[in-house]
Amino acid sequence: MTTSGLEEPAGESGAAEGRTPFAVGIDLGTTHTALSFIQLDGGQPNGAGGAEQAQPVTMKIPQIVRPGEVAESVLLPSFLYRPHPSEAAGGALALPWDADARDAVGEWARSKGALTPSRLVSSAKSWLCHPTLDRRSAFLPPGAPEDVEKISPLAASARYLAHLRAAWNHRFAANDSEMALEKQTLTLTVPASFDAVARALTLEAARMAGLENVTLLEEPQAALYAWVESLGDAWRKQVSPGDVILVCDVGGGTTDFSLIQVGEDDGNLSLDRLAVGSHILLGGDNMDLALAVALQRQLLQEGKKLDRWQLVALTHSVRLAKERMLSDASLDSVSVSVPSRGSSLVGGGLKAVLTRDALTRILVEGFFPVVPVDALPNAPRRIGLTAIGLPYASDAAVTRHLAGFLTRHAAASKVPGRRFVHPTAVLFNGGVMKARELRERLMSVLSSWVKADGGTPPRELKGGDLDLAVSRGAAVFGRVRQGAGIRIRGGTARAYYVGIETSMPAVPGLPPPVKALCLAPMGMEEGTSAELPGEDLGLVVGEPAQFRLFGSTVRRGDKVGDEVEDIEELDELPPMETSLPAGEGRGRGDVVPVRLKAHVTEVGTLELFCAGTGKDGGLWKLEFDLRGNDGVEIDLSDLEVL
Helix, strand or coil, X not given: CEEEXXXXXXXXXXXXXXXXXXXXXXXXXXXXXXXXXXXXXXXCCCCCCCCCCCCCEXXXXXXXXXXXXXXXXXXXXXXXXXXXXXXXXXXXXXXXXXXXXXXXXXXXXXHHHHHCHHHEECCHHHHHCCCCCCCCCCCECCCCCCCCCCECHHHHHHHHHHHHHHHHHHHHCCCCHHHCHHHCEEEEEECCCCCHHHHHHHHHHHHHCCCCCEEEEEHHHHHHHHHHHHHHHHXXXXXXXXXXEXXXXXXXCCEEEEEEEEEEEXXXXXXXXXXECCCCCCCHXXXXXXXXXXHHXXXXXXXXXXXXXXXXXXXXXXXXXHHHHHHCCCCCEEEEEEECCCCCCCCCEEEEEEEHHHHHHHHHHHHCCCCCCCCCCCCCCCCCCCCXXXXXCCCCCHHHHHHHHHHHCHHHHCCCCCCCCCCCEEEEECHHHHCHHHHHHHHHHHHHHHHHCCCCCCEEECCCCCCCHXXXXXXXXXXXXXXXXXXXXXXXXXXXXXXXXXXXXXXXCECCCEEEEEEECCCCCCCEEEECCCCCEEEECCCEEEECEEEECCCCCCCCCCEECCHHHCEECCCEEEECCXXXXXXXXXXXXXXXXXXXXXXXXXXXXXXXXXXXXCEEEEECECCCCCCCECCCCCCEEC
């Protein structure tokens, strides 16, 4: 938490100043990373290719594909390989901008790591949102031998972004520093379900990579921006006022749901966000493991037992096989290999076959089962001791999570009598949803829910390349920030509250009760302020004091200044402590009468101004962060951080 005593709410801060040559969108994905850009002022950079002006272009990213060989691809696999010194000797991992590279990011890192998983860093994005671990600590790859240099999820994320920056600058900025990536209008996407810490860490990773002026945008909204861009003005014929678009984004590590309302503003169609889902760590990683376990059982029936590292290697190999089969419908099966470990396994390794029938059965029935709309995600009883790992969702059924999301936000539909929100259209995103069978199953289940509740089944909105839509949409959003194009509105996706300790006589064993005061209601727009009505409150100064911040994604009716007596109804963020300066004439622990003013900044953070009402006055500003005094703030907008 940062504090000061002399500031009033300011305007935009942290956004790219002025007009830049390019709007750049970066999709920092769990399994793949992509970069797209849009020319803002005419012309293309040297080497960008001949795309139409003002259309998203996806950059081909140079990466090691085998020792001594560099190739380009629009997708950079989000994998980091920590090689043995002998594997990096002689410039084997050299890149055009780094002749002395000692590790590898991208395609070879992924394929080599499938054979040597103890040296492979994967799922850094999922680790970045782990709620209990220190994400700055170097523990990846988890369980690796001591001779493998470990890295933190934060540093790994920064490493991927640094690769993008170096690749861009090598190609486009060699002769013109103004073309450098760090000088463009940059938008970096995050899951809508990322918590405040993960968002702040994502910004920190960007800074570590040399990218300072970055805006965060939720991935489902980026996908919708890409859809609008791909259709041009024709998108207005695909939807009508009153439509509710469900954005279903199932990626490598997360499942995100968002609801977007189509409205009308002065005769023009508008898009307003209604709701975002909670964090669900469920995606392609889970599916890869499920497929690997199925093949492990096959091998076990053949008398071939896998150890832990072989299962990890099998999981990475299955991922490659799955991606091949999902991208090529003509493949009926793909062979996968498992490296040998131990003298009992003769022949240099094991082989298994992933069939199309097994792929479909395991993914469709296991992750998209047919369930009723009142089927909530299973929450099995936890075991008291558990291994430290990724906090995956306990229920693998995407359809049950969707049912819970639509039911939880029933009030957003504003239609009396409905048990859940009825989407009228569905936009898919994420590499997992490239599989036609998965899209068809989800649409079938969703349609059955809506029809049973007296509604009209939704239609699917056909999008573009599901692997590239997020980066393309992020680039489009960057152009929107410059004043061109339609912008999704919605303000804060959550309501936010501050804890207030009530005054009561001391009772043994009973702490003073705490109520919550609404600072920013759901939908409060960025750049707006609100005076909190009511009586003065007391602000403790001159000594450490705890400030408690709460949020809610379901309390839509609360207004600024409303009180919530039962704080158990709210979601509490980690408590924070700070010592506000007392100022002249005040002592340690004095309580100053103040009035509150809340401000949601243009960068999506919450400022709380405490203005003294007594004769000595005073003004204190609090900006909520989650990591002490390092200046990183809580992101409140869930739409962007400018």
